[in-house]
Amino acid sequence: MSARDLFLGIDLGGSKILAGVVTGAGKILSRAKTATPFSGGGDALLNALRETASSALREAGISPARLTAIGMGSPGPLDPARGLILRTPNIAVKKLAVGPWLSREFRAPLVLDNDVHMAVYGEWIAGAARGKARVVGLWIGTGVGGCVLWDGKVVHGVNRNAGEIGHMILDARRVRPGKPRGTLEWEASKTGIARHVRKAVRRGKKSKLARHVKGDGERLHSSDLAEAFAAKDGPAVAAVENSAWYVGLAIANLFDVLAPELFVLGGGVSSALETSYLALVRASALEHAFSTELGRPRIVLSRLGDDAGLLGAVFASRDTPRAARPAPRARTSPRRPV
Amino acid sequence: MSARDLFLGIDLGGSKILAGVVTGAGKILSRAKTATPFSGGGDALLNALRETASSALREAGISPARLTAIGMGSPGPLDPARGLILRTPNIAVKKLAVGPWLSREFRAPLVLDNDVHMAVYGEWIAGAARGKARVVGLWIGTGVGGCVLWDGKVVHGVNRNAGEIGHMILDARRVRPGKPRGTLEWEASKTGIARHVRKAVRRGKKSKLARHVKGDGERLHSSDLAEAFAAKDGPAVAAVENSAWYVGLAIANLFDVLAPELFVLGGGVSSALETSYLALVRASALEHAFSTELGRPRIVLSRLGDDAGLLGAVFASRDTPRAARPAPRARTSPRRPV
Numbered sequence: 265m266s267a268r269d270l271f272l273g274i275d276l277g278g279s280k281i282l283a284g285v286v287t288g289a290g291k292i293l294s295r296a297k298t299a300t301p302f303s304g305g306g307d308a309l310l311n312a313l314r315e316t317a318s319s320a321l322r323e324a325g326i327s328p329a330r331l332t333a334i335g336m337g338s339p340g341p342l343d344p345a346r347g348l349i350l351r352t353p354n355i356a357v358k359k360l361a362v363g364p365w366l367s368r369e370f371r372a373p374l375v376l377d378n379d380v381h382m383a384v385y386g387e388w389i390a391g392a393a394r395g396k397a398r399v400v401g402l403w404i405g406t407g408v409g410g411c412v413l414w415d416g417k418v419v420h421g422v423n424r425n426a427g428e429i430g431h432m433i434l435d436a437r438r439v440r441p442g443k444p445r446g447t448l449e450w451e452a453s454k455t456g457i458a459r460h461v462r463k464a465v466r467r468g469k470k471s472k473l474a475r476h477v478k479g480d481g482e483r484l485h486s487s488d489l490a491e492a493f494a495a496k497d498g499p500a501v502a503a504v505e506n507s508a509w510y511v512g513l514a515i516a517n518l519f520d521v522l523a524p525e526l527f528v529l530g531g532g533v534s535s536a537l538e539t540s541y542l543a544l545v546r547a548s549a550l551e552h553a554f555s556t557e558l559g560r561p562r563i564v565l566s567r568l569g570d571d572a573g574l575l576g577a578v579f580a581s582r583d584t585p586r587a588a589r590p591a592p593r594a595r596t597s598p599r600r601p602v
Numbered sequence: 603m604s605a606r607d608l609f610l611g612i613d614l615g616g617s618k619i620l621a622g623v624v625t626g627a628g629k630i631l632s633r634a635k636t637a638t639p640f641s642g643g644g645d646a647l648l649n650a651l652r653e654t655a656s657s658a659l660r661e662a663g664i665s666p667a668r669l670t671a672i673g674m675g676s677p678g679p680l681d682p683a684r685g686l687i688l689r690t691p692n693i694a695v696k697k698l699a700v701g702p703w704l705s706r707e708f709r710a711p712l713v714l715d716n717d718v719h720m721a722v723y724g725e726w727i728a729g730a731a732r733g734k735a736r737v738v739g740l741w742i743g744t745g746v747g748g749c750v751l752w753d754g755k756v757v758h759g760v761n762r763n764a765g766e767i768g769h770m771i772l773d774a775r776r777v778r779p780g781k782p783r784g785t786l787e788w789e790a791s792k793t794g795i796a797r798h799v800r801k802a803v804r805r806g807k808k809s810k811l812a813r814h815v816k817g818d819g820e821r822l823h824s825s826d827l828a829e830a831f832a833a834k835d836g837p838a839v840a841a842v843e844n845s846a847w848y849v850g851l852a853i854a855n856l857f858d859v860l861a862p863e864l865f866v867l868g869g870g871v872s873s874a875l876e877t878s879y880l881a882l883v884r885a886s887a888l889e890h891a892f893s894t895e896l897g898r899p900r901i902v903l904s905r906l907g908d909d910a911g912l913l914g915a916v917f918a919s920r921d922t923p924r925a926a927r928p929a930p931r932a933r934t935s936p937r938r939p940v
Contacts, residue, residue: 341893350895421861423897428858431892436772520766523759554769555679557688559761
């Protein structure tokens with residue numbers, strides 16, 4: 265890598281697409297952001313990704329030809345080697361070849377991995393997990409994602425999609441096949457928080473968030489949630505406490521199994537609520553961990569915040585050996601993306 | 603290690619103590635077995651351990667002076683470096699310096715680790731997990747233990763007691779601080795199975811196991827359980843199905859997080875019920891795992907059976923560098939253990 269190498273980072277999230285041009289040293293030269301299109305399927309998503317990436321390039325004033333590589337994080341399950349989104353619970357696409365397509369559009373090799381894998385890798389290179397060999401990240405946003413980083417490497421596992429901590433079943437007796445009920449994500453995600461607030465409002469409780477959780481298109485933003493929590497809004501406080509309680513419980517489970525050096529919390533909910541959320545998670549983790557005589561769970565907040573996924577994707581594309589990166593296939597049309 | 607090196611293996615379980623003299627190549631020269639003393643505290647336990655080990659030495663016809671090292675597995679939590687049992691849910695001891703004591707008694711260095719860590723290490727060296735780099739073991743016996751073996755090394759973690767899969771919380775809403783309710787062990791262990799059968803009997807159901815689960819000293823043996831299960835004894839079948847369902851669910855959780863190459867099932871319940879238990883566990887794991895497009899959980903039975911813990915302890919003491927083994931401290935009395 266030369267100091268002049270430039271990378272395009274893309275962070276596809278359940279709420280928004282973030283793209284940026286970033287130096288190999290992690291300096292962000294430009295940022296662009298759009299809302300994730302939930303309906304419209306693959307075409308709408310690919311167009312939104314291209315537009316966001318093109319904006320980032322335009323803003324940085326560089327042409328795609330300057331790009332050394334592209335790193336992209338996406339919700340899973342994925343086929344990282346082939347650059348496919350297999351399916352995602354939060355965006356309506358199936359077996360979408362997003363990697364090869366973007367790689368062709370911008371004529372640069374692309375590394376695709378789970379969005380939270382990218383974010384935790386970013387925290388490991390340049391954030392809260394620097395210098396730690398064994399780290400577990402939990403990202404509490406629209407959904408709940410996770411990543412196990414073991415001896416400095418992201419654990420992908422035999423299914424290439426390890427780290428799906430959000431799908432950890434914590435309420436076995438509430439599980440029904442194929443349904444998200446009973447999982448960590450069901451209780452702890454922003455979607456789960458909104459559901460709890462909505463239920464409370466329907467039971468007649470008053471909440472500042474009532475209009476954000478109606479489910480008629482109005483969406484709950486993490487910043488609104490944080491505001492309501494700070495104002496001691498009853499349903500908001502209860503739902504956040506419930507979310508943090510479950511996250512702490514999942515951390516206790518993972519601590520009992522793996523006892524990593526560090527847990528990192530990130531994602532919209534955690535970033536907006538910050539230390540108040542962290543304190544609740546810590547209390548629950550310490551209450552539920554079994555074996556703490558010789559070491560206790562250590563839990564910290566993400567330091568890179570909203571940029572974790574973007575930076576991690578860039579670092580991953582930077583650190584992936586050139587031979588392992590899928591080569592961009594020949595373009596079939598002379599169209600330029602920007 | 604020379605071919606003439608002999609090792610003493612000790613497997614302290616929730617039901618029985620197993621000791622044996624074993625060659626460095628894993629050939630078992632003698633075996634001795636006694637029931638684990640549940641009450642009587644540390645002294646009773648140490649005496650029982652000494653007697654069992656002495657029997658094994660006598661039967662093999664060798665003196666302690668011939669021992670290269672001792673390997674011992676014990677339920678946790680432990681302080682492996684100092685050879686302490688910190689506490690165990692199933693045996694009434696606290697901060698018991700079992701390692702230094704046995705090491706003095708038999709004048710040989712002793713390596714102490716969790717009983718299931720030892721068993722899974724045994725399976726990795728000479729059993730069902732040979733040649734696999736990333737393995738998770740679940741041992742379903744009196745309690746439920748576990749072990750993560752990652753890149754060929756047992757994961758001990760920052761608390762030195764990782765692998766406590768039995769304490770994974772799977773019914774969050776049933777958990778009360780400090781109580782075992784809501785954990786995998788609560789549902790899946792032989793103790794949990796006995797509780798379920800007992801409840802069914804109290805509700806008026808007929809079961810061949812009724813007298814084994816009264817809780818008045820009569821104990822449920824895995825062989826009786828297997829017999830009742832084979833005879834389609836209603837309460838036995840339901841309790842075993844429940845146990846396997848929870849084990850499969852825990853495996854699904856661990857698969858979603860780590861996606862290891864292999865899961866190994868061992869312990870009394872699994873060994874007695876064999877393939878019928880395995881089939882139930884597999885069905886539940888496949889039903890609950892989230893991301894199986896590119897790889898599915900692979901689950902097999904222990905191959906070393908009852909000897910896994912003993913052999914694993916011997917292999918661990920054999921493979922621990924001499925410098926890392928605690929040296930036996932000088933004896934304060936000339937008493938001989940055998």
